[in-house]
Amino acid sequence: MNPWTRIAAGTALVLLSAAARGESLRCNGQIASIGDSRISVLQKCGEPALRDSFCKPVEVITPWSPYPIIAPPHVLPCEVIDEWLYDRGPGNLFATVRFQRGVVDTIRYDGRPK
Numbered sequence: 001m002n003p004w005t006r007i008a009a010g011t012a013l014v015l016l017s018a019a020a021r022g023e024s025l026r027c028n029g030q031i032a033s034i035g036d037s038r039i040s041v042l043q044k045c046g047e048p049a050l051r052d053s054f055c056k057p058v059e060v061i062t063p064w065s066p067y068p069i070i071a072p073p074h075v076l077p078c079e080v081i082d083e084w085l086y087d088r089g090p091g092n093l094f095a096t097v098r099f100q101r102g103v104v105d106t107i108r109y110d111g112r113p114k
Contacts, residue, residue, distance in 0.1 A: 025095050
């Protein structure tokens with residue numbers, strides 16, 4: 001096998017393993033992941049250190065414009081986004097779990113809350 005084939009095969013393996021890993025949060029020996037409900041995350045991880053929610057403007061794609069338009073708040077309601085912050089203890093990064101439409105949308109790890 002020539003060196004270029006080995007490099008290409010190695011790169012493909014790294015990319016595939018990164019894509020398969022996904023985002024998850026280990027809590028009390030269980031794993032919370034994307035698609036889990038709020039209740040599931042509460043059962044697995046307990047109460048978060050902090051909860052926040054905000055109203056994300058709804059984007060609308062019209063037939064005459066291929067670009068999303070942010071609708072004024074008086075025309076369409078906003079979408080409520082919830083974020084829960086978990087303090088995972090000394091030596092660990094904070095985990096922010098974002099819920100959209102009632103399920104986990106993203107899990108992000110940060111050195112400190114933003």
